[in-house]
Amino acid sequence: GENVEQHPSTLSVQEGDSAVIKCTYSDSASNYFPWYKQELGKGPQLIIDIRSNVGEKKDQRIAVTLNKTAKHFSLHITETQPEDSAVYFCAASGPYGNNRLAFGKGNQVVVIP
Amino acid sequence: DVKVTQSSRYLVKRTGEKVFLECVQDMDHENMFWYRQDPGLGLRLIYFSYDVKMKEKGDIPEGYSVSREKKERFSLILESASTNQTSMYLCASSRTGGTTDTQYFGPGTRLTVL
Numbered sequence: 001g002e003n004v005e006q007h008p009s010t011l012s013v014q015e016g017d018s019a020v021i022k023c024t025y026s027d028s029a030s031n032y033f034p035w036y037k038q039e040l041g042k043g044p045q046l047i048i049d050i051r052s053n054v055g056e057k058k059d060q061r062i063a064v065t066l067n068k069t070a071k072h073f074s075l076h077i078t079e080t081q082p083e084d085s086a087v088y089f090c091a092a093s094g095p096y097g098n099n100r101l102a103f104g105k106g107n108q109v110v111v112i113p
Numbered sequence: 114d115v116k117v118t119q120s121s122r123y124l125v126k127r128t129g130e131k132v133f134l135e136c137v138q139d140m141d142h143e144n145m146f147w148y149r150q151d152p153g154l155g156l157r158l159i160y161f162s163y164d165v166k167m168k169e170k171g172d173i174p175e176g177y178s179v180s181r182e183k184k185e186r187f188s189l190i191l192e193s194a195s196t197n198q199t200s201m202y203l204c205a206s207s208r209t210g211g212t213t214d215t216q217y218f219g220p221g222t223r224l225t226v227l
Contacts, residue, residue: 001172006155032213043117043203043218044156051213089156099144099210100171105155 006104023090117219136204145187
């Protein structure tokens with residue numbers, strides 16, 4: 001099955017700086033790559049996603065890039081704010097039906113004021 | 114807004130007890146999922162259901178079973194709880210089984226088995 005690796009496991013950034021989290025996946029048939037944010041005491045929530053026919057997608061301060069050849073995708077957060085502190089999960093799914101996602105292990109992002 | 118609710122935020126049980134974790138979604142979603150979340154291991158899929166009374170095993174189904182008698186409710190059952198099942202359990206739902214359908218998560222149940 002699909003294997004998603006996520007690096008680094010912890011990332012500390014100064015407020016206002018950018019943060020980048022990278023994920024790699026193993027199954028070249030995977031075609032959908034969502035990112036979830038989990039705040040303390042809450043369940044994960046989708047923040048942005050990208051499909052395999054697109055190389056980059058932006059939504060305000062967050063963006064995701066996809067490199068299908070290298071089988072990796074990244075989350076970029078610009079102008080980080082304290083409310084960006086959370087655990088971020090990347091995931092991948094393929095055209096196999098049933099919306100089954102393979103998640104990475106998560107990345108703790110700490111924004112230092 | 115989609116709402117996924119889980120019956121308990123915190124639960125403490127004894128080894129060998131039968132444990133029921135309940136999840137309810139209010140958006141008429143077809144698919145529902147149970148994950149467990151452990152530090153350093155991320156989210157691992159236990160079981161999912163794509164229709165009433167239908168279920169499929171995820172990556173770590175051993176020691177668990179599920180029940181979906183009604184579309185809005187998906188239960189996770191630990192037949193005989195063990196200490197290695199101490200974890201955070203997350204329920205999710207999605208509108209259909211489409212690959213790009215968003216999964217909506219509940220707040221989680223932190224289960225401790227003593």
